[in-house]
Amino acid sequence: MPLLTEDAKGVYIIAVTPFGDDGAVDLASIDRMVDFYAEAGATGLTILGQLGEAPKLTAAESRELAQRVVARAGDRLPVVVGVSAPGLAPMRELTDAVMDMGAAGVMVAPPWTLSTDDQVYNYYASVGEALGPVPFVLQDYPLTTNVTIAPKVIERIVRDVPTCVMLKHEDWPGLSKISALRASSDKGETRRISILCGNGGLFLPEEMGRGADGAMTGFCYPEMMVGVVSEYQKGDAERAHDIFDAYLPLARYEQQQGIGLACRKYVLAKRGVIATGKLRKPGAALSPADVADVERLLARQERRLQEIGA
Incomplete structure (x- = not known):
């Protein structure tokens, strides 16, 4: 499988981990999920x-x-593996293992202990040294890491660490950050790297309009993200927004803290992608009222998709 590059575009789905009712990893569901x-x-x-x-x-x-995902994906889908760890040694160990399996690259989030621009820069410089030639994704997700990375710091990392080939942009929504990074690369001040966006796709149309290359996130209907990115790449922003609008109520519901992942897994199980919607403990479960909400949203979504012919 080719390595991840700064030219990457499209939709890299953040995959769930399927579990059986006994809490064990469900390998058969992994195969179905990759195919789906x-x-x-x-x-x-x-x-x-x-x-x-x-x-x-x-x-x-x-x-x-x-190993299971990379083998099932084969030549169809490049696989990026999250390797974030408190120390560089376990990060490198997991990186070496998954790259030997055939992964395309790895993703690294900053530890919560970083509080200054220099600390963030020095950390990712160290990541580049530790991982050697392996291409990596800089995960910028301040809502969970509590680490804010300013555009100027990302630009500095991109200039000095050539193996940083992608930004997983997951600020909230941080649209001005995308604009600043694209302005910098357009002027030739920094290398242009791939920018794929997260947050469940909630801001995907606006992010594409600011110069993002696609999405790296999860949602129980990946068809939404694929449709939005495809239509933007064709130059049809209005059609992209029509598709996005049809899925937005469910995407918004799925972004709730606590039950969001349970909602995603419930729908994936309902669609036959995974055997159960179980989360490994500790994890939330949907209440009967939550399920009723989701079913209502699914019905309304189906009607709207029929109306717009999507």
Whole structure:
């Protein structure tokens, strides 16, 4: 599988980790899930992210999951693996393992202990040194890491660390950050890297309008993100917004703290992608009222999609 590059575009789905009713990793569901994302038009997959419940997996399970996904994806989908860790040694160990399996690259979030611009820069400079030639994604998600990374710091990292090939933009919504980074690269001040955006796709049309290259996030209907990115790439922003609007109520509901991932897994199970919507403990579960909300949103979404012919 080719390595991740700064030219990456499209939709890299943040995949869930399927579990059986006994809490064990469901390998059969992983196969169905990978096939489903490929058939839905995904460009790539990202695994072992926060919404993949990576912190709940053992080291052995993480490797087993990565091996299964990479093998199933084959030549169809490049796979990016989250390797964030408190120290560089375990990060490098997992990176070496997944790259040997055939992963396209890795993703690294900053530890919460970083509080200054220099600390952030020095950390990612160290990541570049530790990972050697492996291309990596800088995950900018201040809502969970509590680390704010200013555009000037990202530009400095991009200039000095050539293996940083992608920004996973997950500020809230941070549209001005995308504009600043694109202005810098357009002027030739920095290298142009790929920018894929997160936050469940809630701001995807606006992010595409600011110069993002696509999405790296999860949503129980990846068809929404694929449709929005595809229409923007064709130059039809209005059609992209029409598609986005049809899915927005469910995407908004899925962004709730606590039950958001349970909602996503419930719908994926309902669609036959995974066997159960179970989260590994500790994890939330949908109440009967939550399920009723989701079913209502699904019905309304289906009607709206029929109305716009999507």
